[in-house]
Amino acid sequence: MDEPAPRRREWGIYFALGQVGMEMVIPIGLGVLVDQWLKSFPGFTAAGVVLGFVVGLVHLIYLLKRLDQTGPREPQDNK
Incomplete structure (x- = not known):
């Protein structure tokens, strides 16, 4: 079953933040x-x-600007 679009967007944001941490x-x-x-410690470590x-x-900063441009999306009720 496919997840609703807002849920996928949340996972995308979490993935991007994890990527920043790894970077x-x-x-x-x-x-x-x-x-x-x-x-040669600590030269390359400091670099x-x-x-x-x-x-x-x-x-x-790039991610925050991009998120600010798209703005928050309200969850949709799937009734």
């Missing part, structure tokens, strides 16, 4: 791995923190 975490993890490999923060923040 912030993955560069940090990669920075730690490169630092361990090259024994990963900055890169992850900037990319995640830019994506979050």
Whole structure:
């Protein structure tokens, strides 16, 4: 059975927020791995923190602007 459109929209928003979180975490993890490999701690980890923060923040702002343009949708009664 297909879910109603507002429910799918909610899942899309949650998925997008999860994606923003991963965009912030993955560069940090990669920075730690490169630092361990090259024994250069904390250079690449710090770069990963900055890169992850900037990319995640830019994506979050984009999502918020897009959500603001579409506006909230009222749930429809399926009676």
